[in-house]
Amino acid sequence: MSAWEVVIGLEIHTQLATNSKIFSGSSTAYGAEPNTQAGLLDLGYPGVLPVLNEEVVRMACKFGLAVNASISPRSVFARKNYFYPDLPKGYQISQYELPIVVGGEMVIADAEGNPKTIRITRAHLEEDAGKSIHEGLDASSGIDLNRAGTPLLEIVSEPDMRSAKEAVAYMRKIHSIVRYLEISDGNMQEGSFRCDANVSVRLRGQKEYGTRSELKNLNSFRFVEKAINYEIERQIQVIEDGGKVVQETRLYDSDRNETRSMRSKEEANDYRYFPDPDLLPVEIDATYIEAIRKSLPELPTAKCSRLVAQYAIKTGDAELLAVSRAAADYFEAAANATSAPAQTVANWVTGDLSALLHRDGVDIADSKVSADTLAGLLDRIVDETISGKIAKEVFEAMWAGEGKADEVIESRGLKQITDSSAIDAIVDRVIAANPGQVEQFRAGKEKLLGFFIGLVMKETQGKANPAQVNEAIKRRLAQS
Amino acid sequence: MAGATDALHVLTLTELTKGMAGGEFSARELTETLLSRISEHDSLNAFITITADDALAAADSADAARANGNAGPLGGLPIVHKDLFCTAGVRTTCGSRILENFVSPYDATVVARMADAGAVTLGKTNMDEFAMGSSNETSYFGSVKNPWDPGKSPGGSSGGSAASVAARLVPAATGTDTGGSIRQPAALTGTTGLKPTYGRVSRYGMVAFASSLDQAGVITRSAEDAALLLGVMAGFDERDSTSVDRPVPDYRASIDAPLKGKRIGIVRQHFDAGLNTDCAARVKEALAALEGQGASLVEVDLPNLDLSVPTYYVVAPAECSSNMSRFDGVRFGHRAENPKDLLDLYCRSRGEGFGAEVKRRIMTGTYVLSAGYYDAYYLKAQKVRQLISQDFKAAFEKVDVIAGPTAPTPAFALGEKVDDPITMYLNDIYTIGANLAGLPGISIPCGFADDLPVGLQLIGPHFAEESVLHCAHQYQLISDWHRRCPEAFA
Numbered sequence: 026m027s028a029w030e031v032v033i034g035l036e037i038h039t040q041l042a043t044n045s046k047i048f049s050g051s052s053t054a055y056g057a058e059p060n061t062q063a064g065l066l067d068l069g070y071p072g073v074l075p076v077l078n079e080e081v082v083r084m085a086c087k088f089g090l091a092v093n094a095s096i097s098p099r100s101v102f103a104r105k106n107y108f109y110p111d112l113p114k115g116y117q118i119s120q121y122e123l124p125i126v127v128g129g130e131m132v133i134a135d136a137e138g139n140p141k142t143i144r145i146t147r148a149h150l151e152e153d154a155g156k157s158i159h160e161g162l163d164a165s166s167g168i169d170l171n172r173a174g175t176p177l178l179e180i181v182s183e184p185d186m187r188s189a190k191e192a193v194a195y196m197r198k199i200h201s202i203v204r205y206l207e208i209s210d211g212n213m214q215e216g217s218f219r220c221d222a223n224v225s226v227r228l229r230g231q232k233e234y235g236t237r238s239e240l241k242n243l244n245s246f247r248f249v250e251k252a253i254n255y256e257i258e259r260q261i262q263v264i265e266d267g268g269k270v271v272q273e274t275r276l277y278d279s280d281r282n283e284t285r286s287m288r289s290k291e292e293a294n295d296y297r298y299f300p301d302p303d304l305l306p307v308e309i310d311a312t313y314i315e316a317i318r319k320s321l322p323e324l325p326t327a328k329c330s331r332l333v334a335q336y337a338i339k340t341g342d343a344e345l346l347a348v349s350r351a352a353a354d355y356f357e358a359a360a361n362a363t364s365a366p367a368q369t370v371a372n373w374v375t376g377d378l379s380a381l382l383h384r385d386g387v388d389i390a391d392s393k394v395s396a397d398t399l400a401g402l403l404d405r406i407v408d409e410t411i412s413g414k415i416a417k418e419v420f421e422a423m424w425a426g427e428g429k430a431d432e433v434i435e436s437r438g439l440k441q442i443t444d445s446s447a448i449d450a451i452v453d454r455v456i457a458a459n460p461g462q463v464e465q466f467r468a469g470k471e472k473l474l475g476f477f478i479g480l481v482m483k484e485t486q487g488k489a490n491p492a493q494v495n496e497a498i499k500r501r502l503a504q505s
Numbered sequence: 506m507a508g509a510t511d512a513l514h515v516l517t518l519t520e521l522t523k524g525m526a527g528g529e530f531s532a533r534e535l536t537e538t539l540l541s542r543i544s545e546h547d548s549l550n551a552f553i554t555i556t557a558d559d560a561l562a563a564a565d566s567a568d569a570a571r572a573n574g575n576a577g578p579l580g581g582l583p584i585v586h587k588d589l590f591c592t593a594g595v596r597t598t599c600g601s602r603i604l605e606n607f608v609s610p611y612d613a614t615v616v617a618r619m620a621d622a623g624a625v626t627l628g629k630t631n632m633d634e635f636a637m638g639s640s641n642e643t644s645y646f647g648s649v650k651n652p653w654d655p656g657k658s659p660g661g662s663s664g665g666s667a668a669s670v671a672a673r674l675v676p677a678a679t680g681t682d683t684g685g686s687i688r689q690p691a692a693l694t695g696t697t698g699l700k701p702t703y704g705r706v707s708r709y710g711m712v713a714f715a716s717s718l719d720q721a722g723v724i725t726r727s728a729e730d731a732a733l734l735l736g737v738m739a740g741f742d743e744r745d746s747t748s749v750d751r752p753v754p755d756y757r758a759s760i761d762a763p764l765k766g767k768r769i770g771i772v773r774q775h776f777d778a779g780l781n782t783d784c785a786a787r788v789k790e791a792l793a794a795l796e797g798q799g800a801s802l803v804e805v806d807l808p809n810l811d812l813s814v815p816t817y818y819v820v821a822p823a824e825c826s827s828n829m830s831r832f833d834g835v836r837f838g839h840r841a842e843n844p845k846d847l848l849d850l851y852c853r854s855r856g857e858g859f860g861a862e863v864k865r866r867i868m869t870g871t872y873v874l875s876a877g878y879y880d881a882y883y884l885k886a887q888k889v890r891q892l893i894s895q896d897f898k899a900a901f902e903k904v905d906v907i908a909g910p911t912a913p914t915p916a917f918a919l920g921e922k923v924d925d926p927i928t929m930y931l932n933d934i935y936t937i938g939a940n941l942a943g944l945p946g947i948s949i950p951c952g953f954a955d956d957l958p959v960g961l962q963l964i965g966p967h968f969a970e971e972s973v974l975h976c977a978h979q980y981q982l983i984s985d986w987h988r989r990c991p992e993a994f995a
Contacts, residue, residue: 074745108833
C-alpha cells in the first residue's frame with residue numbers, strides 16, 4: 026500500500042435540458058451558427074433584465090430529491106463578477122451563499138467492491154458563459170454567445186473520493202442519475218456534462234488535507250481518470266523532491282496527458298459575489314416539492330434491486346442494465362416478450378447487443394434490433410428452431426437489417442436439424458470415417474466426444490441440435 | 506384657462522387633453538409649438554436628442570386616432586424621456602461618452618406604454634452620467650441650466666427632464682430616481698416629481714445604475730398630471746422580475762377627496778441643523794396649510810435618517826460597479842482605438858468612456874464588495890437598510906404620509922459642489938430613505954427662498970401612491986407655486 030492517500034472532490038457541471046435559456050427565451054439547441062441563438066439578454070444589452078426559467082428550478086429539485094438532499098425553501102441568485110469577452114454582462118449569475126440544493130449523497134463501490142457513500146455538498150443553478158473562437162480569424166478572436174445563458178446545475182461533492190477510479194465511479198453515477206431524471210442529455214462531447222476535480226495528497230494517517238490543485242474542464246470519464254492519476258503522481262513527486270504543492274488551477278492536456286498550471290491562488294479573481302438585485306429569491310414550498318417527489322422515476326439503485334428480485338438475474342447484470350433507463354427498459358421489454366429465461370435476456374443485452382451498440386456507436390434507445398425482435402430470436406432458441414450459437418449469426422444479420430429472426434433463419438436456411446434419423450445418419454458417417462478415434466474413445470479417452478460433436482456440427486454447418494447430437498454420438502459409440 | 510394656441514406651453518396635461526378633445530388645437534400644432542420652444546431655448550442644454558420628425562409623425566397619428574374616436578389616454582400629449590430609457594432607433598446615451606452613439610434595438614416598457622397610450626415623444630433629456638450625480642454636472646453632454654437662474658444647477662440626475670418641464674418646453678417628462686434623482690431636481694426647479702414604489706413601474710429598458718433602488722417616475726407641473734401618467738406607466742411587466750403583479754388603480758379617482766382625517770407625519774430629524782432656514786420656513790408654511798385643510802400633523806421619528814446617505818453610498822456603488830461591467834467596448838458603445846491586447850481594450854475603452862463620478866462609484870463599489878471588506882461594508886449597509894425600512898414602517902403605523910423638505914437648500918450654483926462629492930451627496934439626505942425602503946415619494950413646489958423654488962416632499966407606505974398624490978393634489982388646489990413660471994420662459 027502506498028504511503029500516500031489521495032483526496033478528491035468533484036464539481037460537476039451539468040447542462041440542464043431546457044428548450045430555452047435560464048434567464049432568456051433564446052434557444053439552447055447545440056450546434057447553431059455562431060450568435061444566432063443570442064438575444065438581447067444574452068448579449069448583455071443595456072436595460073434588459075433576467076427572468077428565471079421555472080423549468081430549471083423543477084429540474085434542480087428533481088436532482089436534489091434523487092440524491093436525498095434538502096431543497097432550500099429560499100435560494101438566492103448572486104452575481105459573480107469578472108471581465109471576460111465571452112461573459113457579456115461582466116458577471117455570471119450563479120448561486121453562492123444560498124444554493125437551491127443542499128447536502129445529499131451518492132453510493133458508489135470502492136476498490137474492494139464495497140458500498141461507499143460520497144457526500145454531496147450542494148448543487149446550485151447558474152448560467153453558462155459563451156465561448157471564444159480563435160481558429161480561422163487572423164490576429165483576432167471571435168465570440169460565440171449561443172451558449173451564454175445555457176442553464177447549468179453545478180454539483181459539488183465533499184472531498185470523499187480516494188482514487189481516480191472512485192472519482193470516475195461517482196461521476197458515472199451522477200451521469201446516470203441526471204439522465205434518469207431526464208434533466209440533462211449528459212452529452213459529454215457537446216460539453217453538457219463536464220467536471221473540475223480538486224485533487225490533493227497526504228501521508229496516510231495525516232489529519233489535515235494536503236494543498237489541492239483544481240483540474241479544469243474534464244469532459245470524459247477517461248480524461249478524468251487520466252488527469253487525476255497524472256496529477257497524483259505529479260504532486261507526490263513534488264513533495265518527495267522536497268518541494269511544496271501550490272494551490273492553483275491546472276488545465277489537463279489530453280494530447281500530452283499532462284496538467285499545466287493556469288493560474289495560482291494569488292492570481293485568482295476576487296469575484297465580489299453579491300445577491301443579484303434583478304432577481305427575486307427562489308421560494309419553494311413543501312407542496313411543490315411533494316409534487317416533484319411523486320413524479321420522480323424509479324432511480325438506478327431501486328431499479329437494480331427490483332430487476333434482481335423480479336427477474337432473478339445476477340446482481341452484476343442488473344447493475345449494468347440499471348445504469349441507464351433505456352437499457353433497463355430494453356431489457357424489461359425483451360424479458361417480458363420472450364419465453365426465454367430472463368438471465369438469457371440479460372446475457373444478450375449486456376453481451377452481444379452491448380458489443381454491437383458500442384462498435385457502431387449507437388445508443389440503446391436507437392438500437393437496430395428492437396427489444397421485441399430480440400425476444401423473437403430468443404424464442405427460436407427456446408423452441409429449438411436454432412441453437413444458441415446459430416442465434417449469434419442470426420442476431421448479426423438482424424442488426425445488418427436482414428429482417429426478423431424467422432426471416433433470417435428462413436432466408437439463410439439456418440433452421441436446426443432435429444430429425445433424429447437424419448442426425449443418426451450423419452453420426453454414423455462420422456464414426457465410420459474415424460475408426461482410430463472410435464478405438465481410443467472406447468479405450469476410455471472420453472474427451473474425444475467433443476471431437477465427434479465438432480465433426481457433426483461442421484457437417485451440418487452448426488444447424489444440428491447439439492443436445493441430440495451429443496446423445497446420438499454417445500449412443501452409437503456405446504453400441505459395438 | 507388659456508384658450509389661444511400661443512399659450513399652449515403653459516397648460517398641464519389635463520388641460521391639453523381638454524383642448525384637443527374640444528378641437529381647440531391639434532396634437533400637431535401642440536407639437537410644433539413645443540418643438541420651436543425647445544430649439545429657442547436650447548441654451549438650457551436640457552436635451553441630448555430631439556426627435557422632431559418622429560414627434561410630428563406621432564402627433565399626426567394621434568390626431569387621426571382622435572378623429573376616429575380612438576384617442577388613447579395620453580392621445581397627442583407631449584412627453585420627453587430621460588436619456589436612459591431605451592428607445593428603438595433613437596440613441597440612448599445615459600449622458601455618457603461610452604454610449605454616445607448607442608442606438609437601442611428596443612423600447613423600454615415605460616416608453617412603449619406611453620407611446621401605446623398615444624403620447625408623442627419629443628426627445629431625450631440630458632442627465633447626470635448614468636444617473637450618478639445630483640447637479641447634472643456629470644453629464645458628458647454638459648450641465649443643464651436651471652431655468653430660474655442659469656447660473657444654478659437644476660439638480661440631478663434627471664436635470665434635463667426637470668428643467669424642460671420648469672421652462673415650459675414640455676408639460677411632462679420621465680425621470681428615474683435612485684436616491685432622489687426625480688424629487689430633488691423637481692424641488693430645485695419648482696416642478697412636481699413623483700417616484701413610485703419600487704416595483705410599481707417596470708425597469709425593463711431603463712439602463713440600470715443601482716438595480717435595487719432605481720425606479721422610473723415622472724416630472725410634471727401638477728400632481729394630477731403625475732397621477733395620469735402613473736396610471737399608464739405602472740403595472741406588472743413579465744420582463745422585469747422585480748415589478749409587482751398587483752392591480753393599477755385609477756390614480757386620479759381618489760385625489761379629489763378632502764384632506765380631513767389625513768394623518769401627516771412630521772419627522773423630528775428633518776428639521777435638524779443642515780436644513781436651510783428659508784427652506785424650513787416654506788416647508789412649515791406648507792404643513793400649516795395642509796393642517797388648515799383638515800389634515801392632522803403628527804410628530805414621528807426616523808432615528809436612522811443620518812445613516813441613509815452612508816448606507817446608500819455603499820449599496821448604490823456596489824450595484825453600480827457590477828452594472829457598469831457590461832460597458833467593456835466589446836459588443837456596443839465606445840471602443841478604444843487599436844488596443845494592444847484585451848486588458849488594454851478594457852482599460853482604455855472604459856477609461857475614455859466613463860467620466861470621473863462614474864469611475865469614483867465603480868471604484869467605491871468594487872472596494873465594498875471585495876473579499877475582506879464585504880462584511881464590513883456591503884453586508885453592514887444591508888443591515889442598516891433594514892433598520893431604515895423598519896423606521897418607516899413604524900412611522901406609518903401612526904401616519905398616512907410623511908411630509909418634509911425634499912432638499913436641504915434651494916438650487917446651488919453650477920460648479921459649487923462638483924469638486925466636493927461628500928457635500929454633493931448630502932444634498933440627497935431627505936430623499937434617499939424612500940429609495941432604501943422602496944417607498945413612493947413626491948416633491949411639489951411650496952414657495953421660494955432667495956427667488957428659487959423650494960420643494961415639499963411627501964412619502965407614503967408601499968403602494969400608497971394614491972395617498973401621496975391625494976395630499977399633493979389637495980395642496981395644489983390651494984396654492985399656485987406649481988403654476989409659477991420662470992420669467993424668461995413665460
